Amino acid sequence: MLLRLFFLLVLCPSTLIGQQMNSPLDGRKYFCPGQIWTDLNGNPINAHGGGIIYVDGTYYWYGEHKLLGKSEREGADGGVHCYSSTDLYNWQDEGIILSVDYQNPQSDIALGCILERPKVIYNKRTKLYVMYFKLYLPGRGYDTGYVGVATGTNPSGPFQYSHKFLGAGSSKGSGDFCMFQDEDGNVYHLTVRKPDKAFCIGRLQDDCLYPEGTYKVLSDIPLHTEAPAMVRKDGIYYMIGSGSSGWAPNAARSFSTQNLWKGYKDLGNPCIGVNTYNQLGAEKTFGAQISFILPVKQRPGFYIAMFDIWNPERASDGLYVWLPLRIENGKLIVEWKDQWSF
Template sequence: MKHFLFLTFFIYCLSVNAQKQIYTDFYPGKLWFDTEGDIINAHGGGILYYEGTYYWFGEHKGEFSNAALVGVTCYSSKDLYNWTFERIVLPVSDDPNSPIVRGSVIERPKVIYNKKTDTFVMYFHLELKGEGYNAAHVGMAISKQAAGPYTLVRNSRVNAGKWPANLKEEQKKENPDDAWMLKKGWTPEWLKAVEDGLFVRHHFKEGQMSRDMTLYVDDDDKAYHIYASEDNATIQIAELTDDYQNYTGKYIRIFPATHNEAPTIFKKDGTYWMITSGCTGWKPNEARMFSAPSIWGPWIQHSNPCQGKDAELTFHTQGTYILPVHGQKNMFIFMADRWCPDNPIDGRYVWLPVLFENGIPVLKWVNKWHITE
């Protein structure tokens, strides 16, 4: 029996070590291993570039649950192909009173660096344990080191007591039908009411819902939180304070009542581009794309940026972040996850180059690619 156990362990070690390799290309949808030969576990991720190193933050997922059982992971890389596991930068808590207790939902963590305070700031979508997706909170954590650890500062809804800058005055007034209309979900009447500010009014005092999200730091170092709100019916963009740790109170709604989630954003030649998805749970759908001359709009919609086979399913993925490659002018990477709800840890990463045709972003499938000058 001892010989059998030793042989099993030896074979296991060989199989793990066999995965230790140096990557020189991206292989979208294939298993991706870190420098120790372990599968990279950083789902719904985003990347921070700081002093010559990329830091990839993401959700640690297990085999049977999408709940947060471990916390937020961090990997580092110099070349974007080969990633070293740093640590669990924001571990779940064993304190049942903590908002990030084990079994809560922590999704789509993003980290930005604040030059004024020399602080790294993380935002993430947080759902409280046992409450399903009803909390719709944003969590915020900080660290003095890029690779953490991070300390949770607060969690809440967004911009309590503040109206969107582009909400009409008549839409701010209470409607006697609001209470009844809130129960009429997914009907044409409900969508019209949402468009007219139903959820904004309903959540005015406690703040706006925040689910799928990303962060964006502009050329002037102003930072923005971009998130799915109003029961995932509307994207909102909220300006952050100068220390990136709170809200200025200025925010807008983008295409209300059209069901967008998974926002990703970048800027090229003065134009802001946003790629989102529709709302079909864990199942993939067709990506949507919008552009604007200012972060505050006006935003216009374009056709699906994906082209080719399975374009209508965003190549069986959902976007999580768009990464500007440092030192490469107009080189952007569309980061997406191929969700696997029955075995979450097996969700695959699909990174594709953002191409441009007549100045319009385009995504095309490739089995293998690398960054070129």
């Protein structure tokens, strides 16, 4: 504990200085990967496995709201938490915008469900914000993985649970996924299929509420690839994923293609360096797992790779690792930095 306090004070002093440093007038001006990150109220940000959208000058960060002190075995998921920011460094708490259902034990999202990795897109046709999350029904463990769907009219919520569907063309559904919205507005569900761990892609209907048709196995991507995150640059799609080892970290993997449906090229592990605080390097993805790739609107062509350091014994204590993502000579590079800004 003393060593962590030393790193916080020396390398990331705004974490502990308090409200004045975290105020809108004199806020944080850099990222401190792998360290406690507080919102503008001074509370640790609780938005794990998340994703971000940008609306009218504001970023909205959606993530799993982990119940304080709960382990994953005890049912740690409380819903989806939202934070907003105009600069990506300082975040305003918008509250829990989709809560688990504490009143109806028959609900798909009743307390005790597993609700993970939320992502939100905007559908211009329906004028709805659509949220997707990995959903395991209460009391059923990780046997069948659904995609839960919720909708809202405002990016800061509230969202209302709508329905669930089984993705990847399997009766057991899918695991960790991303919902990638292409430049033409089409949304694609990229996911690991249960139980055979094949990697699949499917397109959603125009209203973005259900899959349009059958899924295709992407045979160029190795089995057991999960937690995908994708970005498009200059007509090339780039993806980072992880292996499948439960809550334990493993080596990241990356790919590129000119066609979402085929022709993926293996680019290897994009990570470089060592996490100063846990001494884990590229072979363990700094102790983290990819969650999202964020294009930074203030700097076109600049991207942030968002990772989570999971803590299954005390889920709310999980940490965030945000690092710059470079694309050089067709390769992805994510290099460890103790402190950085863009």
